Amino acid sequence: MRVLVVDDERGLVRALHRGLTAEGFAVDVAYDGERGLELASEDAYDAIVLDVMLPRRNGYDVVTELRARDVWTPVLMLSAKDGEYDVADGLDVGADDYLTKPFAFVVLVSRLRALLRRQGQVRPPVLTVGELVLDPATRRVTHGGEPVTLTTRELALLEYLMHHADRVVGKVELRDHVWDGTGEDVNVVEVYIGYLRRKLGRGVVETVRGAGYRVAG
Amino acid sequence: MRVLVVDDERGLVRALHRGLTAEGFAVDVAYDGERGLELASEDAYDAIVLDVMLPRRNGYDVVTELRARDVWTPVLMLSAKDGEYDVADGLDVGADDYLTKPFAFVVLVSRLRALLRRQGQVRPPVLTVGELVLDPATRRVTHGGEPVTLTTRELALLEYLMHHADRVVGKVELRDHVWDGTGEDVNVVEVYIGYLRRKLGRGVVETVRGAGYRVAG
């Protein structure tokens, strides 16, 4: 789990870095809002701990900008006790939770874990054509309830066909989309259609002579 | 979870009652300090939400008296924003957390849960996938009831995989999230998958050639 800590109090940051590392997190640090935004924009963190009072850019700004950039990493805001900024503002702006300083370290960790747990995983939709079901996320394929194991290439091919179900898809188009280069030789496609048929049975992929292939319900 | 709400603003109380009930709490209500103290003294609540400004007895009084009576139910204080009473006073007096009005409902719930969690009364967040059980809080792992000792890195890897159970997780993604830098060389991941398998047996982490790894029930 990668965590980004954005705060300008060196002592606190050092403590958090040590503590969170000991808890098994990989910790990155930024000391001002600008730098924090920069790092966070790479979208490589599982959570962000973000102070409100920061040099160069305040916490609200950072969150707002992050969301505008379509980065949805969960954010745990740290607000100062004096209440100059209102807590509700942070939540309005798109933070997922907040904590007022001072706080106990265990509380921070507990909140952080809650945040990570809560984050819903966005999944691409499941493709269904007749008896065939293909889940891109889990890379699982079932045919009439029976699980089928496919190799990467086979899966890519079937996914493309199912994505364009009911349509006749040309070999060249398949060659272009499922395979890298735009090639002339489309025999690979035929070979792999053969593999699919061997694993799924004859009736699934239909040949349209002179045009291409089709999967239909 | 039984919660006692002590406040004299009827509208707020009604809203809290409905909201907390919906969140799965059993809610009792008192409209003044005296009645609140009376109910709370029975020591049958898991938490108390207590306003500071109350008829007949103010919130500080209630907490002080409760602690004097050896009732240590966690108290979440609600203080008005105008700051006539200082927040710190509440904490000094024996409250466990505080919230300034107005507040968002989700915030209240979040704080309440944190409070309960801190008391150790709430089930810690445990990841379970098939025979595998991983408790991030205690960092303990069991496999079919048998305890397994993992190093920090191994645990982080397993945690990430279990967190995304049933999904195929790419090596690069693992490298990015479980390890610090965003690196090209993903051999470390393979090595650590090997370590996990040595400790957990073959069947736990499945290899999906060309795509990554998966743990599934």
Next chain:
DNA sequence: GTGCCTGCTGAGGGCATGCTGAGAGCGCCG
């Protein structure tokens, strides 16, 4: 029927992918 074209398939080689053992670096503890 004859010839041609399209599509299917079995065989096999090359090679990327993934796994593992050995070992170096390093921090920690006695």
Next chain:
DNA sequence: CGGCGCTCTCAGCATGCCCTCAGCAGGCAC
């Protein structure tokens, strides 16, 4: 300082995936 545990790199090796090729079957045009 020596030993130990953890982390990570590296190189060798096995597996099986991917793709090419050649031969064959069957449809279509004439």
